[in-house]
Amino acid sequence: MSLEQYKDRNVGEQNYYMVDIEDYPTTGWGKFTRVVKRTFSGELFVGLWVVLREMIKFDIHTVSYPQEKLPIGPRYRAVHKLLRLWESGYERCIGCGLCEKICISDCIRMDTKIDENSRKEVTEYTINFGRCIFCGYCAEVCPELAIVHGGRYENASEQRAHFVLKDDMLTPMDLLTQQQEYPGFGAVIPGTDKSVKKTPLAY
Amino acid sequence: MSKINITNFTIDGRSVTANHGETILNVARREGIYIPTMCYIEKTTPCASCRLCSVEAVGVDGFVLSCNTPPTEGIEIVTNSDSLQTERTNIMKLYDVNHPLECGVCDKSGECDLQNKTLEFDVSQQNFTARDQERSIENWGLINYNPSLCILCEKCTHVCNEVIGDDAIDLQFGGYKSKVVPKDSDILDCTFCGECIAVCPVGALVSSEFQYSANAWELSKIPATCAHCSAGCSLEYEVKTVGAATAGQSEIMRVTNNFEFTSLCGAGRFGFDFDKRDVKDVNEFNKAIEKFKSANAIKFTSMVTNEEAMILNALKEKLGLKLFNEEARNYQKFMRAYSKVSGKLHHSATLDAVKQSDAAIVIGSRISTDNPGVRYALTTASRHNGAKVIYLHPMEDALMQNVVTQMIRYEVGTEEGVLALIAKALLTEADLDETSQNFLNSLDDGYLCAESNVGEEELEMIQKSLRRTKNRVIILGNDVINHDRAENIARIAALIEEYTDFSLLIVPSEVNTLGVSLICDLDEETSVNSVVGYNAKADYTVASFGEADLNVAALNQQEGTFVSVDNQVLPTNVAIAYEGYTLNEIAGALGVEAEYSIDYTPQLPQTSGFKATAFDDLENFLTHDGKDVRGYILDNVNREKSVKFEQIADLPEFNGTVIYSSNPVLQFNPYTADAKQLESDISLRGSAQFAAAARIADGDEVEIQTSLSSVIRVFKLDAELKGTVALNPNFDLGLERTLGSYRYEIAKINRVSN
Structure with a gap:
């Protein structure tokens, strides 16, 4: 998109027009007549009529929150989620610690250990939401698309701690089929496959 | 230094000078000129395996390896050019061939030389290729080895051989299949100093306990001094808060050291978890x-x-x-007697002096376990200066075998006589004062030789092997400090230090x-x-x-x-x-x-x-x-001299079964006994001869009775030992550990019947 029109400071030559606004009344009588005019013009009934008309038409646009929710933009940064691999259900997080390293409010902490298959296992993972500024760096840096910002914007609970433990963030096994791929921060750009270069294999 | 030993040349147009023995890389580093390296490590001879340190010399065809090439007079060195950059980038590309992309989990990520250099040379794509080999991860006890990550820089084998002296790992050559293997063995049989872990530039050699437990950047480094022996090795405790979900507690995750110049033994590296946790109890x-x-x-x-x-x-x-x-x-007494003769409060040698020496005499210490710092210094001296190491002790030490050039086994308890004989051998041509000369003249060589079992030909051999050496050290250990005749021994030692060019190192037994x-x-x-x-x-x-x-x-x-x-x-x-x-x-x-x-x-x-x-x-x-x-x-402190010797006392005899209070490798004190990574072998270890004398067999539970104490231990036959002296550890005794007595004791060994 061109930025030309924003850079043009010459107001006169563009299609601007002045809004026709009545002058403010200056005299006492002028003010009095304005009040009377506004009070008895019946504009109230205009509003009531619109409501009545729409009610009769049964074409209601109101979202009945909290039963209904509007879709949230993919780049919205709500409370984090930890995802699992689709096929196996293994945790995607490999414990590389990059989120911990990049976190500018220093609120991510994790413990890892070597598991019985000699793999790195994340034993604990927490985010201190008292400090998190929801900048999205953690999701952006994650090489495995394991930590993402979900779309869950309702954060009402007795304690912040109710959102921060690994178990709260991790997709439960029984809900694995409902796990959504995250298109927001750090996700694979559409068409990435085309830009990947193959390692030369001369043998 | 004479003019002949100085070479003038230029690096990148800058005039620099090299001292005798310095390479181009040494000079460049000293002058702050950057030459990239992957395999170079200061404390060993150059591995010369990475070829990253190549430089150009004007008038010389091809590249020159700066790490092992001394400069010639007037040569012009160029450290950076387009062709060098291409060469180095290609080397980095080759290093990256098939290197597993597991930085995400690798322990080394964040402090990895390969990562750093790959980024430095901007290797963002690969145009070399090789068929990958099947390589399996090896578990060597405290050390894990992943050959896929190994870049074959050979730093590990060099330190193991040249600095530590274990000589336990080797490179198995096989082109692209090459890997590090335990030397002449299927399993790794070494003292587990962990120095190979420290020097590994990638995550190929890692501590098995630490592996995958923390990332480099989560750890805060606390500079400290090792608390296990008197070598005073510098180390860094790396601390992390553990327990992410709970109220976290700090824990030491690992210990690292400045491996470029210093070394650590396994006790320092793996024996760090001896911290005490307690709260304030006002009543107590x-x-x-x-x-x-x-x-x-x-x-x-x-x-x-x-x-x-x-x-x-x-x-x-x-x-x-x-x-x-x-x-x-006892140490104080020893040093006071020493001061009377030498006129100084402190002994003259340091571990650096040992490293630079070309002759060393060790008396009265099983030095490899008493103070690994001294052992590593001796190994360095032996490997780099071809030092003559004369080791006098009643027992042979398999760990010192590669280093010791002359082993003299003396009888237990005769340290005073042995040192007097050594003094006489070393001071034959010295211009002594009258008291000292009289003392040496009064020695009854025949008696001393016979009782201590140190032959005249052995003394002659000492004289012969020391003839062309320049930097000499004499190292005295615990056995002489805690000897009944310690004060006279100290005087003799001071005499040697005073009248020869030997410097003296007296090794204290505990950390402080x-x-x-x-x-x-x-x-x-x-x-x-x-x-x-x-x-x-x-x-x-x-x-x-x-x-x-x-x-x-x-x-x-x-x-x-x-x-x-x-x-x-x-x-x-x-x-x-x-x-x-x-x-x-x-x-x-x-x-x-x-x-x-x-x-x-x-x-x-x-x-x-x-x-x-x-x-x-x-x-x-x-x-x-x-x-x-x-x-x-410490500042030098001069003390008043009053040279006076006592006659050598009758040399004592230790007959029958003798135990020697000596801890196994990596064990020193109750702190190391607490460390969960360190192997805790509390058995009495002795030779077949000892077993026969004590009428016990391998695996027997025995009661060891000495004049002071009695302890029950399992007897283990050790094929590397000889003679009727057995090694009895004391690190596990906690507060009951007695120190400050002569380390050899005649003991009654009884089998515990059960």
Whole structure:
């Protein structure tokens, strides 16, 4: 998109027009007549009529929150989620610690250990939401698309701690089929496959 | 230095000079000119495997390896050009061929040379290829090896061979299949110093306990000094808060060192988890104060900082107590006798002097386990200077086999005679004063040789092998310091130091024996009532290990200083905060007040060579060119001379079954006994000859009875040992550990029937 029109400071030559606004009344009588005019013009009934008309038409646009929710933009940064691999259900997080390293409010902490298959296992993972500024760096840096910002914007609970433990963030096994791929921060750009270069294999 | 030994040349147009033996890389580093390397390590001979340090020399075809090429007069060196850049980038590309992309989990990520150099040379795509090999991850006990990650730089094999002396790993050559393997063995049989882990530039060799438990950037480094032996190795405790979801607690995750210049043994590297956890218990504290007030004496061990020793000494003066520490008192006695002859308070040699020596005599110490720092220094001297190492001890030591050029086995207890014979052999041409000459003349060589079993031909061989050596060191250990005749031995040692070009290293047994001996006014231990023990068993015990009445902070939880074998005052720091009481708080309640223990650091006695430097002004690091600027070296203190010798006493005989108080590799004290990674072998180890003499067999449970104590241990037959002396450990005895007596004892060995 061109930025030309924003850079043009010459107001006169563009299609601007002045809004026709009545002058403010200056005299006492002028003010009095304005009040009377506004009070008895019946504009109230205009509003009531619109409501009545729409009610009769049964074409209601109101979202009945909290039963209904509007879709949230993919780049919205709500409370984090930890995802699992689709096929196996293994945790995607490999414990590389990059989120911990990049976190500018220093609120991510994790413990890892070597598991019985000699793999790195994340034993604990927490985010201190008292400090998190929801900048999205953690999701952006994650090489495995394991930590993402979900779309869950309702954060009402007795304690912040109710959102921060690994178990709260991790997709439960029984809900694995409902796990959504995250298109927001750090996700694979559409068409990435085309830009990947193959390692030369001369043998 | 004479002019001939200096070479003038230029690097990148800058005029520089090289001293004799310096390579182009040495000079460049000294001058601050950057030449990239992957396999170079300062403390070994150049591996010359990476070829990254190639430079151009004007007028010379092809590249020159700067790491192992000394410059010639007037040569012009270019460290950076387009062709060099291409060469180096290609080398990095080759290193990256098939290197697993597992940085995400690799322990080395964040401090990896391969990562750094790959980014430095901007290797973003690969145009080389090789068929990958099947490689399996090896588990070698404390060490895990992943050949896929290995870049075959050979640093590990070089340090293992040249610095440590284990010579336990080797490179199995096979082109692209090459890998590091245990030398001549299927399993890794070494002392597990972990130096190979430290030098590994990638994540190929890692600590199996640490693996995958933390990322490099999560760890905060606490510079400190090792608390296990008197070598005073510099190390960094790497600490992390564990327990992400719970209220986190700090824990030491691993220990690292500046591996470019220094080394650590396995006890330092893996034996770090000896911290004490406790909270303040006011009742017990008040009880302790009462006990101190009513005490007649304080008994302590040398596992204390200088500041603690200072506090204990202040308590002695304040409360009119006696201060018992036999082991440090023996050292003090030894050094006082030494001072009378040498006129100096401190011995002259350092570990650096040992490293640079070309001849060393070791007497009275199983040095490889007593002080690995000295062992590594001897190995370095042997490998780099071809040093003659003459090792005198009643028992052979398999760990020293590769280093020792002449082994002399003397009879147990005859150290005094042995040193006198050595002195006579070394001082044949010296211009001695009359007293000393008379003393040497009065020696009955025949008797001494016969009783100590040191033959005249062996002494002649010593003389012969020392003939063309220049830097000589004599190293004395624990056996002579705690000998009944220690004072006379000290005089003879001082005599050798005084009249030959030998420098003298006296190795204290505990971490801060030297510091304690310089600070405390110690009393001879007698049996008195109500003794309070500090890190030692007594009627009321205050200690940082074992079952104590009142717990105090361990040595990795304290600020303070140690005095190392180098006569260097070394600062150590708090790795883990201690919530309970400290000695300073106890002393405060008893009227010896200071806000912090380290307030005593500048008050350490200047008469003993300490400086009035505040703790916070002490540095704790090595400079980029390896200069040790930790703490400070004790000032030389001159003492009044009064040369007087005693006649050599009749050499004692130790017949029958003798036990030698000696700990296995990596074990020193109750701290190392607590460390969960260190193998804890508490068996009595002896030869087949010992087994026959004691009428016991391998695996028997035996009771070892000496004049002082009795302990039950399992006997293990050790094929590497000979003779009728068995090794009896004491590190596991905790507070019951007795120190400060001669390490050999005649013991009655009885099989425990069950």
